[in-house]
Amino acid sequence: MEVCKMIFFRRPGRAWMLVIVLSTLPFHAHAESVDSASEVSTTSSETSSTSGSHEGYECSVETEATPSSATQWLERGLWASHCYAFQARAVAIDAVDVRTLALSHRIQDGIRQQVVQYLDGPSVSIERRSPVGRLAWTEENSNGELPSPARWAAHLERYYSIELEDDARVAGREAIKLIFEPHDQWRFSHEWWLDRDTGLLLKHVLIDQQGRIIETFQITQLQSPQKYTGIVRLDGPRVVLSTPWQVTWLPEGFVTQPVNFTGSDLHQRVYSDGLATVSLFVESVSDDDSTALQPGVQQLGVSAVAVDHYVTEEGRWQLVAIGELPVATLQRIVRSINFDLPQADNDPHEEDEK
Numbered sequence: 109m110e111v112c113k114m115i116f117f118r119r120p121g122r123a124w125m126l127v128i129v130l131s132t133l134p135f136h137a138h139a140e141s142v143d144s145a146s147e148v149s150t151t152s153s154e155t156s157s158t159s160g161s162h163e164g165y166e167c168s169v170e171t172e173a174t175p176s177s178a179t180q181w182l183e184r185g186l187w188a189s190h191c192y193a194f195q196a197r198a199v200a201i202d203a204v205d206v207r208t209l210a211l212s213h214r215i216q217d218g219i220r221q222q223v224v225q226y227l228d229g230p231s232v233s234i235e236r237r238s239p240v241g242r243l244a245w246t247e248e249n250s251n252g253e254l255p256s257p258a259r260w261a262a263h264l265e266r267y268y269s270i271e272l273e274d275d276a277r278v279a280g281r282e283a284i285k286l287i288f289e290p291h292d293q294w295r296f297s298h299e300w301w302l303d304r305d306t307g308l309l310l311k312h313v314l315i316d317q318q319g320r321i322i323e324t325f326q327i328t329q330l331q332s333p334q335k336y337t338g339i340v341r342l343d344g345p346r347v348v349l350s351t352p353w354q355v356t357w358l359p360e361g362f363v364t365q366p367v368n369f370t371g372s373d374l375h376q377r378v379y380s381d382g383l384a385t386v387s388l389f390v391e392s393v394s395d396d397d398s399t400a401l402q403p404g405v406q407q408l409g410v411s412a413v414a415v416d417h418y419v420t421e422e423g424r425w426q427l428v429a430i431g432e433l434p435v436a437t438l439q440r441i442v443r444s445i446n447f448d449l450p451q452a453d454n455d456p457h458e459e460d461e462k
């Protein structure tokens with residue numbers, strides 16, 4: 109289940125667009141292969157042997173005992189986000205707007221079809237066909253292996269304190285609540301409510317450092333979720349783009365993510381800690397370009413944008429960082445972009461501040 113948010117910067121004379129596909133379901137993380145809580149074991153080699161030419165995740169394995177810990181619920185939730193077909197109604201609330209949504213998640217012949225339809229204002233429908241949920245998060249040095257829910261959960265526990273609360277209820281369904289408190293000041297807190305029966309995400313709340321709710325996403329009606337019994341296939345290989353610039357600082361735990369992106373004069377990099385995501389865009393601009401964005405920060409709904417400029421011998425560059433992170437984090441990331449350091453010598457965590 110993914111709710112896609114698209115943020116556009118349109119400028120006269122140039123179709124310059126930043127597109128961020130963020131998921132309110134961090135099973136981005138957003139957030140795919142091993143459910144150790146239920147003794148499910150699916151690895152790259154195993155799926156290759158069971159699925160012929162298609163590598164993917166086996167959904168037909170029956171889960172056993174109800175999870176008893178936060179980590180086990182994380183893994184169950186990630187598994188559910190790939191293996192259940194459903195229809196739902198939802199509401200997304202932030203400081204700018206309240207939006208009602210119709211969600212559809214289907215699986216046919218191993219391919220996931222996700223459709224999000226906005227029910228307020230202009231008719232907008234976003235469709236995505238892929239097997240990727242929001243463990244669109246890829247582990248560092250994974251060597252092409254399938255992302256593992258168990259390792260994803262262990263990664264999150266290094267940077268967030270995760271608490272489990274029982275006996276919750278959302279949209280008329282019994283649920284459990286997971287609370288993610290960051291270990292540093294560079295990211296926000298998250299709260300999830302997972303359906304006790306299926307593990308699907310029913311509610312997600314994003315909270316800033318002052319305890320204020322930035323956004324609430326909530327399922328209001330979940331219609332007859334059905335478990336898929338085949339193999340959910342993977343996308344084709346994605347790559348980490350090679351760029352002439354490097355990021356010299358990131359919060360601990362943020363890992364470079366492979367992306368699919370096309371653009372003529374635009375460079376993009378994406379980083380994630382498994383829960384939060386930041387996307388960087390770099391574009392060359394001329395000194396007299398009146399359409400260039402001014403350096404500074406701007407809040408666009410739940411996402412923030414930090415803009416800076418960088419001058420090299422080749423000219424001026426516009427640097428943009430966007431994500432659901434504190435403004436100070438985005439500012440520090442975008443100001444750490446450097447065109448002069450060899451990438452092999454770059455350690456973005458070397459000067460991290462605790």
